[in-house]
Amino acid sequence: MFTRHHAVWPRGLPKQLRLPETSLFTNLEISARRYPDKPAIIYYDTRITYTELLREVEALAGFLQAQGVGKGEPVLLYMQNSPQFIIAYYAILRADAMVVPVNPMNQTAELEHYVADTEAVLCLCGQELVGQIVPLVGRAQLRQVIVTAYGDYLWQATDLLLPAEVQAPMRAPDFVGGVAWREALEAGYLPGEHTAGPDDLCVMPYSSGTTGAPKGCAHTHRSSMATALHRSVWLRNTCEEVVLATLPFFHVTGMQSGMNAPIYTGGTAVVMTRWDRRVAATLIQRYRITSWGNIATMAIDFLSDPEVERYDLSSLQSIGGGGAAMPEAIEEKLRHLTGLAYVEGYGLSETIAATHINPPERPKAQCLGVPVFDVDSRIIDVASGEEKGVNEVGEIVSHGPQIFQGYWKRPEETVRAFIELGGKRFFRTGDLGYYDEEGYFFLVDRVKRMINASGFKVWPSEVESLMYRHPAIRECCVISTPDPRRGEAVKACIVLHEEVEGSVTEQEVIDWCQQEMAAYKVPAQVEFMSDLPRTSTGKLMWRVLQDQETARHAGHGSDQAGPG
Template sequence: MQQKRNPYWPNGIPHNITVPQVTLPHCLLTSAQRFPNKTAIVFCENTFTYAELQTHVDSMAAYLQKALGVRKGDRVLLFSQNCPQFVIAYYAALSIGAVIVPVNAMCTTEEVRYFMENSDAEYAFVARELVDAVLPCMQTEKSKGLKHIVVHIYKDMQTKLDSHDIPAFIKQDYAPIKRPDVHDFQTILIEKRYQAGALETSPHDFCVLPYTSGTTGKAKGCIHTHFTMLSSIYGSTMWRNMHSESVTLAVAPMFHLLGMQNSMNIPIFLGSTVIMMPRWDAGLAVKLCARHRVSSWTAPPAMVLDFFSHPSAQGADLSSLSLLTGGGAAMAESVALMLKERFGIVYNEGYGMTETASFLHCNPLNHPRRQCLGIETQGVDSRIVDPVTLKELPRGEIGELVTSGSQIMLGYWKNPEANEESFFDMDGKRFFRTGDLARIDEDGYFFMTDRLKRMINVSGYKVWPSEVENTMYAHPAIQEVCIVGIHDEKQGEQVRALVVLKDGIVAGEKEIIAWSREHMAVYKAPRSVAFFDELPKSNTGKIMWRKLQNEQNAEAITLKK
């Protein structure tokens, strides 16, 4: 049985949409033609018009194609903080039919190597401060690897650098890297030596390969096309009444789908303006919102709390901020009340995944419910099913959330087993299993209750415990370790390591945390460590992680009280 339509469906919003049959680079070109002199990006007090952005994209695309030999379908890693170069690299690669593989800027060399090898990437765009993590992955006579990398320095595109509001790392100088396989981003833009050849592209071409954790310890690549990405983009802009005069604060990292879609692709699709921040700074974010009359901002609850708790927010003119959206973790009730009572803002919570190109469910703007996944958006059909039988359950019962829609990825990259586990047919449609346990209330709103998969969600970043455990077993003092997720008001969850030390070896919490941060991305590393003489195990010898997680959360709640 198909679920009934929600009685609070927004007026004027169609239940189904006709997704534009174009590519993402076509959207940029259209905005550059419509609004050539309009500001596309403001970054560290420097402005870039749509015409300038398109010119830079054309120059970089030609160099990739003619000088480096990048062909249609080739995978290109993109490893950087938010900056104009990120946008140029992204659209340049897509415009010649290549596939962008976004890499979290906190990744270590081992993690970069995994993404390179799994995606078969031979090229990369890399921010200068991250180069040391990439150089060991370069091709040599004895090993496969990256053939070429294009390196950017943040300050190179900046003409104004004297403001105290510009972070020190943006102003930093670097010595040039003199290698034939390393190419300078800025030099390519200045010289404009090449012109790209004609290339036929399709809305259904493979274009982005973001990685996400799933049912195994290794991250899995999600195959997205221009069509799946634009399905999410078009639906989101319509649902949230966004337009070409919107001004968006871009803070969420663009290597993550939340930032990529809401802070880059949606504004470019609309031809609106982005106020871009390279890293999170609550005080500066308040200042930028007031100065540039920001109207739209998408951010996880942790950032929202930092922003509105900052002393400068109390007296700032934030009256232009009419749309505050996000997901990745439920907004705490206390924070939602503070936003409503002090600032008159309702946080518009939604639900999406890397596999769904971000936008999937959302609360109606005029009828939101707190700590709620919202309702199905245009063209989306979500159900609650029994996780074992996959039979649909009545409203009110808890089961696995499964979904069907045009924004859902084609499948996992080179992983037929995961595809077999994650997709199934029902009522003539292809449904994706989210692995999240949820229920639907009497009005059709979806509420998360638990995770079917053993996953930890840190401010929207998915952490797979077995991956962290496998890394931590390399620590010389650790005999046994279990990773659990602990509830956190700001981040949704935080990672905690439950450790049994080897006989006769001493190690403290700070030392283990520091070691972990050296060997994995910071968001994966434990923020706290609890020591045990032994970890409880089942009859089959498996560590009882769920029992431990429940106990640790109960203990944390007791201590808080």
């Protein structure tokens, strides 16, 4: 067991933490009994109590079961942050099914894989995203889409600037298989007994791999409970916690820190559908926000507001996040503004958020943190599996209660994702790092081929696969290029078909990509080439192109990739 970090362990906290032998849904049920009239959600000044939240969840769960959704079955959840996301998430759990959160930036071509891979029969969808999912109804097993308009949960007047998606009125679904959200809730179905336990399937976020095809990371209620509980105890949160939920709920960090953790403690989540720095500052001041999880791009935008210092931010007790390292200069500005050190953590979809968090009293900048409760992390040689020592770089591997069960329908990849050390099963993160004398872990590079754009994981082979749909592209290789704002951005090296050379521009390719894939995957740069480097066996030598790009920008500097 790795114990080097015990000397810097938060004072008064146990090193082991027993997990509840209950489902994640039970957390909502218990909080609703304890704090019935307390706001579980505040949504642009509308308060939704725990009693109201549980009532909506029960009604939707009954409808889901009436549609034939069974125990452990995957249900797609395709929405932006909203009360409906939380209601849908917990309704799926109440129905004993498994949540499959889908990035709302995904386009139809990307959704095809989720529909085929999960064979889900039902999707809960934000109204603004209907056009992307409707073409897939009738594919595989998908036959029903429940559609909601976020503005339906604005029950009280507000002076806050609302995103267009929240202002839009509800439009009745006019396609076969479409069901209006309110129609589903008012159908009058009661759910059966909740039977899911700690070892049943709970949630399956998707994580791409070197093959490019996104892979479902199957989590049980136990592993999902672990990081929600760990965060709450590590940061000493209580039922008085008020969280500003700006990180997306489909992503494991936002899911756990902005939704599942506060529901566990009986806290309040102040939910934003879209990021807006003025609205965020107003909400911190208005609702005395105590904790805010964010990423570097949000913090940079927040601090760049010339009016930020006129807001009362004194209620904040913790600021932190993961996904990408917080630049030191930005961390210093946040500390000057709030008096708080930025607390970074590290985790992946396979660990449903953090395996490592910085001790709040002794955080280190650009650091992944230390292994949290019951987590054993090591550094190993990538090839041999031999364990490394202090300040020696190798692959980060972790053993703990939050580790996933495996990749959905991919037993061989699941086997490759683990290694046995001393009789224990460790997950191979694919990240290169090291730990220092005090047991703090740091990220150095990646074993896997991945681009980290503002915390969003971009898998080059997935982008390449989508780009090959462009009729002018003969060959394509996606690499990363330094970006002063995002840390890394996507660059596509392209060989065009001879007959279209000179008639297609780089910008036209970028414009096409914007229509075909999520915005964070769209190449920021396109470079046309006469050919791409390949081995004698024809294998694409992407590393050659990456090294050339890195050398081209050497000396200019770029942000270190941070915890994911």
